[in-house]
Amino acid sequence: MQHKVIDANDVVIRFAGDSGDGMQLTGSLFADMSAIYGNGLSTFPDYPAEIRAPHGTVSGVSGFQVHIGNDEVNTPGDLCDMLIAMNPAALKANAKWCKRHAMILIDEDAFDGNGLTKAGFKTDNPFIELGVEDRNIILAPVSTMTRESLKDSGMDPKSVLKCKNMFTLGIACYIFNRPLAPLFDYLEKKFQKKHPELIAPNKKVLSDGYNYAANVQAIPNTYTIEPIKSAKKGYYRNITGNQAVAWGLLAASEKSGLPLFCGSYPITPATAILEELAIHKSLGCKTFQAEDEIAGICTAIGASFAGNLAVTTTSGPGLSLKSEALGLAVMAELPLVVVDVQRGGPSTGLPTKTEQTDLNQALYGRNGECPIPVMCAHSPANCFHAAFTAAKIALEHMTPVILLSEGFLGNGSEPWLIPSMSDYPDIHPPFASGAIAPGDKFHPFERDPETMVPRWAVPGQKGYEHRVGGLEKTHEGVLSSDPTNHETMVRERAEKVARIVRDIPGLKVRGEEKGELLVIGWGGTYGHLASAIHDLHQDGVKVSYTHFDYINPLPPNTAEVLSGFRKILVCELNTGQFADYLRARFPELNFVKFNKVQGQPFLVDEIKDAVLKEI
Numbered sequence: 001m002q003h004k005v006i007d008a009n010d011v012v013i014r015f016a017g018d019s020g021d022g023m024q025l026t027g028s029l030f031a032d033m034s035a036i037y038g039n040g041l042s043t044f045p046d047y048p049a050e051i052r053a054p055h056g057t058v059s060g061v062s063g064f065q066v067h068i069g070n071d072e073v074n075t076p077g078d079l080c081d082m083l084i085a086m087n088p089a090a091l092k093a094n095a096k097w098c099k100r101h102a103m104i105l106i107d108e109d110a111f112d113g114n115g116l117t118k119a120g121f122k123t124d125n126p127f128i129e130l131g132v133e134d135r136n137i138i139l140a141p142v143s144t145m146t147r148e149s150l151k152d153s154g155m156d157p158k159s160v161l162k163c164k165n166m167f168t169l170g171i172a173c174y175i176f177n178r179p180l181a182p183l184f185d186y187l188e189k190k191f192q193k194k195h196p197e198l199i200a201p202n203k204k205v206l207s208d209g210y211n212y213a214a215n216v217q218a219i220p221n222t223y224t225i226e227p228i229k230s231a232k233k234g235y236y237r238n239i240t241g242n243q244a245v246a247w248g249l250l251a252a253s254e255k256s257g258l259p260l261f262c263g264s265y266p267i268t269p270a271t272a273i274l275e276e277l278a279i280h281k282s283l284g285c286k287t288f289q290a291e292d293e294i295a296g297i298c299t300a301i302g303a304s305f306a307g308n309l310a311v312t313t314t315s316g317p318g319l320s321l322k323s324e325a326l327g328l329a330v331m332a333e334l335p336l337v338v339v340d341v342q343r344g345g346p347s348t349g350l351p352t353k354t355e356q357t358d359l360n361q362a363l364y365g366r367n368g369e370c371p372i373p374v375m376c377a378h379s380p381a382n383c384f385h386a387a388f389t390a391a392k393i394a395l396e397h398m399t400p401v402i403l404l405s406e407g408f409l410g411n412g413s414e415p416w417l418i419p420s421m422s423d424y425p426d427i428h429p430p431f432a433s434g435a436i437a438p439g440d441k442f443h444p445f446e447r448d449p450e451t452m453v454p455r456w457a458v459p460g461q462k463g464y465e466h467r468v469g470g471l472e473k474t475h476e477g478v479l480s481s482d483p484t485n486h487e488t489m490v491r492e493r494a495e496k497v498a499r500i501v502r503d504i505p506g507l508k509v510r511g512e513e514k515g516e517l518l519v520i521g522w523g524g525t526y527g528h529l530a531s532a533i534h535d536l537h538q539d540g541v542k543v544s545y546t547h548f549d550y551i552n553p554l555p556p557n558t559a560e561v562l563s564g565f566r567k568i569l570v571c572e573l574n575t576g577q578f579a580d581y582l583r584a585r586f587p588e589l590n591f592v593k594f595n596k597v598q599g600q601p602f603l604v605d606e607i608k609d610a611v612l613k614e615i
Contacts, residue, residue, distance in 0.1 A: 005177070008223045010040075010069030012077030013172060016094045017086030018055060019048055019062045022165035026084075027064025028413075030172060033182045035238035035415050038227025039068040042380075042527065044076035044601070045411040047352035056118035061093040068176075070226045074379075074527035076412065078603040082175065084168050086110060086142070088119035088126055095130040103219075104135050105171060107142035107164065138218045142167050149208040153201040163205045170209020177224045180210060232417055239416040241380035241409035242269075245313075245339055246276035248387030250283055253309050255388075256395055256427035260285040261308040263299035265292055265318060268351045269407040270341035273313045293321035297338070301325060304334040305468060307458035309391055313339040316358045317347065319402075320365065326400055327366045330493065332468040333445065333454055335394040335429070338402045339387070341410040344599040353599025354408035356523055356573040362402045363552060363581065369490045371497040373397070374551040376404040378526035381416040383409060386549065388424060395429045397500055398453050404551075406524040406573075408601050431456050436463035444468075444477040445489070452496035497553065504550045506557040511537065511544035514564035517614055521571045522548040522578055525602060529571060532607035543611055551578070554585070562589055569594055569614050571607060 013030065015023040024045055031043045046063035053060030067077035082103040085091040087110040098104060104127075116126060127133040146164040153160070173180060184203055191198045213219055239247075253260035264274045266289065278287040286303075290296035297312045304310035314322060319340045329336045342358045344350030362374045373393055377386035383405060390403040432455035436442060444466040445454050457464035466477045472489060474480045509518075510533055521529045526547050533545040546561060548554070562568055562582070567590050570579035576593040583591050594610040596602055 004221045006221055006223050008225050009071065010067065010073065011082070011176060011223055011225060012065060012067045012080040013082045013084070013176070014063060014065045014080040014094055014097060015084045015168070016061055016063040016090035017165070018089070019053070019060050020162075021062070021086045022162065023062050023064050023086070026165045026169050027066055029169060029183060029186060030178065031066045031068075031413060032186070032238050033173075033178050034066070034068045035236065036182050037178065038231070039225055040071055040073035040228050040231075041066060041068045041238070041414060042073045042076045043067070043413045044408065047411075049350050049352050054118070056087055056089055056115055058089045058093045058119060061090050063090075063094060068225050071228060071230065073414070074531045075601075075604060078605055082172070084172065086164070086168070088115045088121060091126055092119050092121065092130065095132050098132060098135060100135075102135050103138060103175070104132060105138045105140060105168065107168075108139040109141050109143035138216075140171065140212070140216070145208065145212060146205055149205045150201050153204070155201060163202060166202055166206045167209035167212070170206045170211075171213040174210045174213035175219060175222050177222055180206060235418045236415045237418060238413050239381060239384075240272070240411060240413045241377065241383040241405055242272035242341065242411070243276055244380060244383035244416065245377075245387040245403075245405065245410075246273050248384040249277070249309070249311055249337065249391055250280060250285060251384070251421065251424060252388045252391030252395075252427060253284065254421065255424055256309055256391070256429060258307065258309040258395070258429065260311065261288070261300060261303035262286070262311045262313065263288045263290055263296045263303065264313045265290045265296045267293070267315045267318045269343055269410050270313045270315050270318075270339065272410065273339060273341070293318040294325060297322040297325040297336075300336055301329050301332070301334060304329070304336050305332070305459070307456075309337075309395060310335065311337045311339065311391075313341070315341050315343050315351075316345045316349075316361065319358060319361055323366050326372065327368060327370050328470050329400040330366070330370050330372060331470050331472070333398045333493070334400070334468070335398055335456075336400040337387070337390050337394050338400060339390075339405060340402060341405045341407060343407050350599040352407065354406045354524070354573065354601060355597065355599060356404075356406060356525070357577070357597070358404065359551065359574065359577040359581070362404060369494065371494045371552070373399060373401045373497055373500055373553070374404065375401065376523040376549055376551065377409055378523060378547060378549055380409050380412050380414045384416065384419075392425070392427045393500060393503065395427050396453070397451065397496060398430065398456060399497060404523055409524045429456055430454070431458075432461065432464050441476070442466055443475050445473060445475045447492060447496070452492055452499055501553040501556050504553065504555050507546045507548070507555045507561045509544050509546045509561060512542065513544070513561070515542060515544055516565065517543050517567050517569060517611070518562065518565035519543060519545045519569045519571060519607075519611060520548065522551065525571055525573065528602040528604050528607060532604045532611065535604065536608060536611060541611070541615065543615065548578075551581070559586065562586060566590065567592055567614060569611065571595075571602065571610070573597065573602070
């Protein structure tokens with residue numbers, strides 16, 4: 001069989017197997033290696049929702065999809081060019097994501113009668129049963145070859161089988177012309193201190209997988225994906241959204257001159273932010289793993305009162321528990337960043353799946369008139385900027401800020417151009433300063449006439465002593481149940497949030513600024529929407545698009561942009577929360593909903609079909 005090397009613009013690879021098969025690590029390594037090589041990329045880890053699903057069952061399948069290209073890549077891809085399935089359950093769960101020409105690499109050692117039965121197959125030919133028999137199916141004895149590769153390693157049989165993911169990674173590296181050197185560097189760094197005896201075996205099985213692919217006749221073609229040529233010059237690294245949030249908060253700490261404190265309770269899929277911040281004690285970051293969500297936010301509020309940049313991280317269920325303390329932060333007018341990495345609900349719901357279903361909770365989920373700025377990140381790399389901006393708004397406007405991320409962003413990754421800190425502005429908290437005049441006293445809720453922001457006095461400042469708490473007060477900080485004072489303070493707190501609009505950039509429109517149809521999205525739908533609109537423009541379809549990173553307050557030109565279109569298609573991963581929010585503010589405009597609530601991101605083709613239906 002003649003071997004061909006094919007130049008491809010982009011490819012999508014999906015790694016799938018049991019939770020213990022190391023598919024997340026395998027996919028992450030392939031993505032990191034592609035980032036080092038200079039490709040554009042986007043990843044989508046797809047974790048099982050059950051913690052300990054039965055081995056070999058569909059409910060226990062873990063997947064990791066990587067989309068690499070020679071140009072900007074905005075999505076992990078709708079369908080895959082190659083599926084690596086380590087067992088029958090992985091094939092059954094993921095066959096539907098294969099393109100018509102896709103390669104399917106399986107570990108044929110796992111496709112025995114027992115494995116097929118556990119996966120729920122009714123026949124002994126899973127390929128015909130799934131309708132994928134016409135794909136390029138590569139039957140590789142991965143388990144057998146791994147045992148053969150490591151027979152002289154001295155490792156026990158169980159440890160040997162744990163290396164089969166490295167064998168498949170070697171195969172993938174050969175097929176897509178990925179160099180092995182970065183992987184060797186990773187193995188040396190990972191095992192050098194505690195387990196140096198594992199370096200050589202892992203290198204060997206990785207190389208043997210590569211060599212196996214080079215010699216087996218079932219792989220007629222390999223693919224080359226060149227580095228991006230149009231990328232901005234600078235240093236890049238592959239980064240997940242949760243990492244980017246943590247680093248954005250650290251950057252805000254540096255630019256504000258304030259120590260960073262994070263009080264959080266571990267919750268999927270936000271835990272990695274707390275874990276990442278805990279690494280950076282050398283940067284003055286303090287982390288506290290609280291016993292519950294309420295303790296997490298209350299410790300953060302205490303740290304804010306003491307003059308820290310205070311943060312708490314959570315997901316939807318945790319945001320529910322934090323709601324009363326959020327009201328305290330609003331009433332006390334203390335800066336606080338609340339990061340909500342959204343997941344499927346209600347209740348425990350789909351803890352490892354992505355959704356945008358916390359928007360109403362972020363906007364309204366508190367008692368009383370309790371306005372809080374709400375903003376969102378739109379890509380894994382953008383999480384850095386979004387976290388920095390959320391901290392800047394919180395500190396300069398003396399308010400809690402809710403930053404909405406999503407499981408898709410938090411766990412997903414993409415190349416990130418490492419910025420220079422000189423490109424980011426200093427942050428200026430409105431600290432109270434100067435001596436108090438004799439006979440005068442500090443008025444803790446007296447406001448700047450331009451921003452409506454009160455001054456920030458921390459404990460220990462002589463003359464600036466004041467009371468904080470959940471009870472209503474006057475400008476002088478005196479407890480008050482006077483009805484007129486209460487209405488005044490309610491309106492002032494709302495006006496303080498409304499005036500943040502002065503610091504928010506305007507919307508940008510792709511396509512014509514006026515026309516028949518405007519597509520809009522918010523948060524993590526950005527990549528799929530931008531890709532769909534790009535494809536439609538290439539096909540000559542007249543449609544415009546804009547994206548919201550700020551929800552409350554809305555960008556300053558929102559009314560102007562929306563009013564230029566006869567119909568507005570609002571795309572979101574819920575049942576229409578943002579569409580309802582906009583409809584309440586602009587009842588004269590024609591909003592149409594396009595929604596998906598399946599714990600999965602949009603597909604680009606789904607969006608294109610929805611747009612064409614409305615034109």
